[in-house]
Amino acid sequence: MEKQKLIRITTVPLSLDKLLNGQLRFMSAYYEVIAVSSDKAGLDKIGEKEGVATFHVEMSRKITPIADLMAVFRLFWFLKKEKPLMVHSHTPKAGIVGMLAARLAGVPHRLHTVAGLPLLETTGMKRKILDFVEKLTYASATQVYPNSHGLQSIIIQNNYCKPSKLKVIANGSSNGIDTTVFDPALFSEATQSALRKELAIDEHDFVFVFVGRLVKDKGINELVSAFDALRQTQGDSAVSNCKLLLVGDYETDLDPLLPETLARIHHNSAIRAVGFQNDVRPYLAIANALVFPSYREGFPNVVMQAGAMGLPCIVTDINGCNEIIEEGINGTLIPVKNEKALLEKMRLFLENTNYYLRLQHHSRAMITSRYDQKVVWEAILAEYRKL
Incomplete structure (x- = not known):
């Protein structure tokens, strides 16, 4: 039976490596996993390490509207071609790019993990912009996974999305800890x-x-x-x-x-x-x-x-x-x-x-x-x- 496709997206490859180490390889036993991130050379190394296919989309952790729009359309065409069952994004920029592109491409299951909210330390107009982007990310997603109960409460308090769309998986954490390695x-x-x-x-x-x-x-x-x-x-x-x-x-x-x-x-x-x-x-x-x-x-x-x-x-x-x-x-x-x-x-x-x-x-x-x-x-x- 042909495996359904799962796209996992982070802004930079380091996040794929450090935040999700080993998880892509584990999931590849059940799905055809494709890792998406910026920095093609770094991404290729992660793909080889995890044993999964990759697709390069240049993204920045800074506020870069024109470049971000280009990233959305590049990813949109990729998703239209691949027709994945799920797109699962991590990190803020990958979230807005991934969820928007997946929504436009008609991907049925659009999942976003929230592992922190950098915007909480910002103020003024920048905070208003980031609040809007956060809400747009969650609105484009079909399911949002805060990786802690405290983060879930903050999302609800800030009215970023309806509580019914939120869920903390297991006891929290995006990847857990390999206690046989950290010993x-x-x-x-x-x-x-x-x-x-x-x-x-x-x-x-x-x-x-x-x-x-x-x-x-x-x-x-x-x-x-x-x-x-x-x-x-x-x-x-x-x-x-x-x-x-x-x-x-x-x-x-x-x-x-x-x-x-x-x-x-x-x-x-x-x-x-x-x-x-x-x-x-x-x-x-x-x-x-x-x-x-x-x-x-x-x-x-x-x-x-x-x-x-x-x-x-x-x-x-x-x-x-x-x-x-x-x-x-x-x-x-x-x-x-x-x-x-x-x-x-x-x-x-x-x-x-x-x-x-x-x-x-x-x-x-x-x-x-x-x-x-x-x-x-x-x-x-x-x-x-x-x-």
Whole structure:
């Protein structure tokens, strides 16, 4: 029997790789999967890795109306030719391009996953434009999947679409977490010691780690400032033996950090910025706790990844984060943009060993029981089969 076609769309190939790693290959056992994204070279690599066909449509994460319209029509003609059963988009720009093109092409099932709302941090005319685009995306979709219950509530509060069109799949998350890959047992003491030595981190140092884009919206200004203040505390051996590890790239064109933050990163001898890493697991393996003070999220993979690696987490009390982390069980929650609260929690992790160890004890089990990847994939497949 010939398989029906499933089109999966993201704005950039990195999202296909990092947000949906392994899922396209899994779905290809049931559907003829075609991955659509920008950056043809990067997209071809993902297609080869996942074992699926690809189609290149140039898209930008910026507001580019003329280019976006061209992308809609290029995708429209592709969909008219392919006649897929479903088009499933992720990320904001791929959402509006994919859902509009699919609606125009008469695709019967138009699915959009919401994994975050960048527009929540914008104001003025830009916010009005983005609100309109969001509503148009949802209106063009036949089903909208917020990847957290908190995000679902925000969508309803902002009247982006009718509640009847919304559904959170499984326990949340777009892809779950492969707990056999994110497992601290895979990294020996010798491997960890070698990386610590490479980064000039002492075996007895307490390492706070952040993984993600080094941008304002991820709370990096507050994190670096809080850590700088923490390190300036005099006469505290626990504080003097802590490090901050930043794993990720800067985005100076879209969401730059404050000049003083960049200066602190470069001049504080206890901060290690290692740039983007294809495999973040070794860095999580040598860390003691994740610090993730983001302003907004959908359902952050890195919090699940860190938890699976046995790390307690300090996260902001925002949707997604506050569903993965339960206060005082596998981590702790702080208010958004609250540098004082962040400083206090980091100090608590350093000074209250019993509290830290209690959180650490529950960290991995909380993830494996609720967010194992196969659970999420099977739930998405069940949703497809209903259609």
